[in-house]
Amino acid sequence: MNRKEQILNLIAKGYTTVKSLAEYFNVSLMTIYRDVRELEKEGKIIRRHGELLLKSEEEQSQETGACAYCGKILDRRLExxxxxxxxxxxxxxxxxxxxxxxxxxxxxxxxxxxxxxxxxxxxxxxxxxxxxxxxxxxxxxxxxxxxxxxxxxxxxxxxxxxxxxxxxxxxxxxxxxxxxxxxxxxxxxx
Ligand SMILES: [Zn+2]
Ligand SMILES: [Zn+2]
Structure with a gap:
């Protein structure tokens, strides 16, 4: 499992801040921020009041996430x-x-x-x-x-x-x- 997948699992277990994740992996905050930003872009998580939340499958496909035809990440300018x-x-x-x-x-x-x-x-x-x-x-x-x-x-x-x-x-x-x-x-x- 790569770190981004692990992060998703950990968020589900209650590691909902960047700081707690950085401590868990023993890496810098910047490293976790980078992963978090990618996960956000992929539409898998959202940040609310400094907390990381998983998006439900349904929310993912409805809001951001992937193209329903080819699976590419959506770009708002071309949607x-x-x-x-x-x-x-x-x-x-x-x-x-x-x-x-x-x-x-x-x-x-x-x-x-x-x-x-x-x-x-x-x-x-x-x-x-x-x-x-x-x-x-x-x-x-x-x-x-x-x-x-x-x-x-x-x-x-x-x-x-x-x-x-x-x-x-x-x-x-x-x-x-x-x-x-x-x-x-x-x-x-x-
Ligand atoms: Zn497409
Ligand atoms: Zn396309």
Whole structure:
């Protein structure tokens, strides 16, 4: 077991401060802080009033944690979130977000949110525009980047390549590209 796993076990046993953990392992506070920060980033624990708390599995998958499609740690700037009746389903980026649609489409989607790549503002996934297969690869490949305005998407595609699609056609384009091993053969495809 590595130290981070041990830390999770120890927190469950009541070692809920950085100091007590540093004493247990006989290492510096900084060392434990580093582990704690990583565990926080991974969405496994939270810090509240100086105390370390474990997150429940459910909280992990709902709030931070991993992409429901590929398992990557979520990055707020690229997130793609379906709100269903009972829970939220989060993807690391529009690539995984689009592909998740097949899993959630019959589950009463209340809303779907992602962020405009330029402004970072939340936007409705279903009315967003997507640049698929550009040379900009902030997360998964083939890359899919969301924009509120079609004009912005087209400008982006001029600079970085790729094609501009609406939600449904972007989903089909990603599926097609995945099938072809990411080779962009737009002319044949469209
Ligand atoms: Zn993902
Ligand atoms: Zn991704």
């Amino acid at each position: 793609f979130v379906y709100r269903l009746k009972s829970k939220a389903v989060c993807a690391c980026c529009a690539h995984c977000g689009l592909l998740l649609y097949n899993d959630v489409q019959d589950k009463e989607i209340q809303s779907c949110m992602t962020r405009d790549f330029i402004s970072g503002n939340p936007i409705n996934c279903f009315s967003a525009w997507y640049v698929v297969g550009s040379s900009a690869k902030p997360c998964c490949i083939p890359s899919v980047i969301a924009f509120a305005d079609k004009e912005d998407a087209e400008k982006f595609a001029k600079g970085f390549g790729g094609k501009v699609f609406d939600f449904e056609t972007a989903l089909r384009a990603v599926e097609e590209l995945m099938k072809r091993g990411h080779q962009v053969v737009w002319e044949q495809m469209l």
